[in-house]
Amino acid sequence: MDRIDAMRAFVAVVTEGSFSKAAITMQLSPQLVSKYVAKLEDELHTRLLNRTTRKVSITEAGSQYFTHAQQVLLSIDEMAAQLGGLQQHPKGILRISAPVSFALKHMARLITDFQSQYPSVTVDLQLSDRKVDIVEEGFDIALRIGQLESSSLVAKQIAPIRVVLCASPEYLKIHGLPKKLEDLEAHRYLHYSYMNVETKGHIYKYLKAKQFKEHSIFRSNNGDVLVEAAIAGGGLILQPTFIASDALHTGKLVVVLPEYEPDPLGLYAVYAHRKLLPHKVRCFIDFMTDYYGAPPYWDEHITQAPNS
Known part of the structure; x- marks a missing residue:
């Protein structure tokens, strides 16, 4: 009873x-x-x-x-x-975890526009490149970039994420334009520490396996730093276009070896439950799904190296 x-x-x-x-x-x-x-x-x-x-x-x-x-x-x-x-009428606190570089470049206006439509929702945005435990740490949503493994969590793809090999025109004038993968052995490479070699695409495995000039390798766990180093002529980088878009749009960086561009990654909104989903979470996911466009706005007008 x-x-x-x-x-x-x-x-x-x-x-x-x-x-x-x-x-x-x-x-x-x-x-x-x-x-x-x-x-x-x-x-x-x-x-x-x-x-x-x-x-x-x-x-x-x-x-x-x-x-x-x-x-x-x-x-x-x-x-x-x-x-x-x-x-x-969604209201309350919406706790979101997001990657540092993506949030800094592409989430401020998103959150502002979302709250204009849903003014009763308070957003608590925490930036971290580590894989947070959304249940244990009390997040409603985590934004993740990559090729997600299967798990008990629910994942909604928000946008494709292109990753391109690029360098500054000044660097290419001095060191030459790579025409094939083997040409990369003669170049400086600025390495992203979290690069996943299991990601589909020959260029990932090649960059991981080959030995570049030891004195010229620069490693960092932050893509923005590597982009700035590449703009300054430090070498080649393999980075998402959402980070390098401004430099690619203005010609400070150009794409090289575009025929070897790896398969796109994905930007995902990850959350714990599909059933009885709080309305504030559903509204944010729905709002974000079409926000960046298809293709995303940062992929427009990307400059390629001449004769590449």
């Missing part, structure tokens, strides 16, 4: 003064209402109502229980109303 339903039946009988009227109010049969109350009394080991063929009267224990039951049911109904309001 559902204790809440039994409690509602008892309160309805006391309020309406009879089982038949309570049954009409609850849209149940009088027999079921009577059964609910009887089961409640059995569980409490206390008589709550005195029944005669003509009327129903409340006992002293029933009177005390009635007061508390009303408060409990009122609290439950208020909570249900509040949660229903959250589903209809």
Whole structure:
């Protein structure tokens, strides 16, 4: 027996003064209402109502229980109303984890536009390139870039992420334009520490396997630093276009060996549950899905090296 339903039946009988009227109010049969109350009394080991063929009267224990039951049911109904309001009008704190470089370049306007549409949602955006545990650390959503492995989490792809090999025109004038993969052995390479060699594309495996000039290798776990080093003539980089887009649009960097461009990665919104998803989470995912465009705006007008 559902204790809440039994409690509602008892309160309805006391309020309406009879089982038949309570049954009409609850849209149940009088027999079921009577059964609910009887089961409640059995569980409490206390008589709550005195029944005669003509009327129903409340006992002293029933009177005390009635007061508390009303408060409990009122609290439950208020909570249900509040949660229903959250589903209809999203509000509350939305905690998001996002990669550092992507968030710095492409999430400020997204969050601002989202909150213009949903002003009751407070966004707590935390930047980190590590793989956070969204359940343990209390995040509603984590944005991740890569080729995701299967897991118990739900992942929604937001945008494709191109990764290109590029260098500054000044660097290429001095060191020459690579025409094939083997030409890279003569070049300086600025290495991203988190590059995944399992990602599809020959160029990933080649860059990982080949030995470049030891004195010229620059390693960093931050793509923005590597892009700035490449602009300054430090060497070749293999970076996502969402990081290098400004430099590629202005010609400070140019794409080399475009025929070896690896398969795109993905930007994913990862969250814990598909069912009973809080409305603030669903609204943010839906808002973000088409926000960046297809293809994303940062992939427009990318400059390639002449005769590449």
